[in-house]
Amino acid sequence: MTDKERIEQEVQACVCEFMHVHDEIVDKVKKVMPEEQELLELAEFFKVFGDSTRIKILYALSQSEMCVCDIATLLQMGQSAISHQLRVLKQMRLVNFRRDGKTMFYSLSDDHIQTILAQGMEHIAE
Amino acid sequence: MTDKERIEQEVQACVCEFMHVHDEIVDKVKKVMPEEQELLELAEFFKVFGDSTRIKILYALSQSEMCVCDIATLLQMGQSAISHQLRVLKQMRLVNFRRDGKTMFYSLSDDHIQTILAQGMEHIAE
DNA sequence: TAAACATATGAATAATTGTTCATATGATAG
DNA sequence: CTATCATATGAACAATTATTCATATGTTTA
Numbered sequence: 611m612t613d614k615e616r617i618e619q620e621v622q623a624c625v626c627e628f629m630h631v632h633d634e635i636v637d638k639v640k641k642v643m644p645e646e647q648e649l650l651e652l653a654e655f656f657k658v659f660g661d662s663t664r665i666k667i668l669y670a671l672s673q674s675e676m677c678v679c680d681i682a683t684l685l686q687m688g689q690s691a692i693s694h695q696l697r698v699l700k701q702m703r704l705v706n707f708r709r710d711g712k713t714m715f716y717s718l719s720d721d722h723i724q725t726i727l728a729q730g731m732e733h734i735a736e
Numbered sequence: 737m738t739d740k741e742r743i744e745q746e747v748q749a750c751v752c753e754f755m756h757v758h759d760e761i762v763d764k765v766k767k768v769m770p771e772e773q774e775l776l777e778l779a780e781f782f783k784v785f786g787d788s789t790r791i792k793i794l795y796a797l798s799q800s801e802m803c804v805c806d807i808a809t810l811l812q813m814g815q816s817a818i819s820h821q822l823r824v825l826k827q828m829r830l831v832n833f834r835r836d837g838k839t840m841f842y843s844l845s846d847d848h849i850q851t852i853l854a855q856g857m858e859h860i861a862e
Numbered sequence: 863t864a865a866a867c868a869t870a871t872g873a874a875t876a877a878t879t880g881t882t883c884a885t886a887t888g889a890t891a892g
Numbered sequence: 893c894t895a896t897c898a899t900a901t902g903a904a905c906a907a908t909t910a911t912t913c914a915t916a917t918g919t920t921t922a
Contacts, residue, residue, distance in 0.1 A: 630839075630898080631809045632802070639799045640810055644857075649795065651860045652853070653788040660783030661910075662776050669775065673765045676758070678869060683757045684766055691911055693870055703859075712868045712919050713756070722859045726852055727778070731770075733829075733848045734777045756868080787880075804899060817881055819900055838889050838898045863922100870917070879908075887900070892893105 658702045659726065663687065664695050671705060672724050675717040784828045785852065789813065790821050797831060798850050801843040 643649075658664055666685050670676060676684070682692045696716060699705045704723055705716045718724065769775075784790055792811050796802060802810070808818045822842060825831045832845045844850065 630805065632806050635800050635802055636806050636810050639796050639802070642799055643792070643795065643810075648857070648860070649791050650788050652856050653786055653791045655856050655860055656782055656791070657786030660779055660786040662779040663910075665775050665779045665782070666769070669769065670765050673768055674761050676761055676765070679756065680758050680762050684762050684769075688912070689869070690871085690913080693868095694910075697870080703862075709919085712866095714869065720859070720862075722855045726855050729848045729852050729855070730778050730781050731774070733846070734774070734781055736829075736846075789880075814882070815899070816883080816901085819898095820880075823900075835889085838896095840899065866919100866921080868917105868919085871915085873913090873915105875910100875912085877908100877910085880906090882905085883903090885901085885903105887898100889898085890896085892895085 655702060658698060658704060659730070661695070663691065664699060665727075667692070667695060667699065668704065668718065668723060668727060671716055671718045672727065675715045677713045677715050679713075681716075781828060784824060784830060785856070787821070789817065790825060791853075793818070793821060793825065794830065794844065794849060794853060797842055797844045798853065801841045803839045803841050805839075807842075 644652075659668070663685065667681055670681060670684055678689060678692055678696065681696075682689045685692070696705065696707075699716075700707065703719055706719045707714050707716045709715075770778075785794070789811065793807055796807060796810055804815060804818055804822065807822075808815045811818070822831065822833075825842075826833065829845055830849055831842045833840050833842045835841075
């Protein structure tokens with residue numbers, strides 16, 4: 611392959627209009643990037659933490675198991691809004707739940723959640 | 737205060753239509769809830785992780801310092817999109833940057849970020 | 863079984879947000 | 893100083909999403 615051909619190929623591969631990409635770095639990082647699918651899931655996972663209502667629910671549940679009505683009272687929000695958000699948290703497996711008569715009690719599913727919350731609070735406290 | 741008065745007060749405080757709130761739990765949790773402002777900031781902070789482009793950028797930067805064009809090439813996206821997202825990451829202090837001539841090099845700002853990414857990956861791997 | 867009630871859910875609306883396009887800024891080399 | 897180029901940014905559009913309202917589901921008690 612001639613130099614000219616190689617350069618043309620690089621330019622084509624490059625999203626930028628020109629060619630001052632640091633190929634060694636890009637190649638090295640490309641090799642260790644997780645699969646697209648995993649990164650999409652990761653973003654979906656964190657999206658759950660990116661809403662203040664859900665953050666409040668998660669923080670509250672880190673203190674105690676609670677029912678829907680308790681949470682609605684604590685956050686001064688409608689039952690429906692809380693229920694919708696709990697569904698999101700359930701789908702992402704961030705909360706567990708148990709039924710006791712008419713009441714559903716929710717709790718945190720595992721302690722990655724607490725670690726993540728704690729790391730986040732450390733970051734913003736800096 | 738009569739029982740009737742106390743109950744009426746509870747009902748008023750309750751977002752739910754009726755009154756089967758677990759007051760002890762709600763009160764206990766209310767006492768330890770961080771301030772509204774802190775929880776809002778926390779949600780804003782995590783919102784940054786809730787987008788796949790930004791997750792990819794963060795992951796990439798956890799491997800190596802990179803310039804805007806490198807990242808755009810790696811992710812096969814436009815320079816403008818990457819630049820916009822880097823601005824978000826900058827505002828939340830998730831990345832540092834240094835200038836070298838015409839080129840801006842970005843890197844992760846601290847290791848809470850890596851911890852959070854790692855915890856997230858552990859969670860979804862379960 | 864019927865009434866009461868805790869929770870869940872579908873539809874609608876309002877608000878937020880990611881990307882693109884066009885252009886601006888700021889640095890370097892000639 | 894001018895041309896070139898890496899990056900930044902404003903406006904616009906499309907897509908996503910949080911809450912509310914109305915109603916459904918499922919459990920208990922009379």
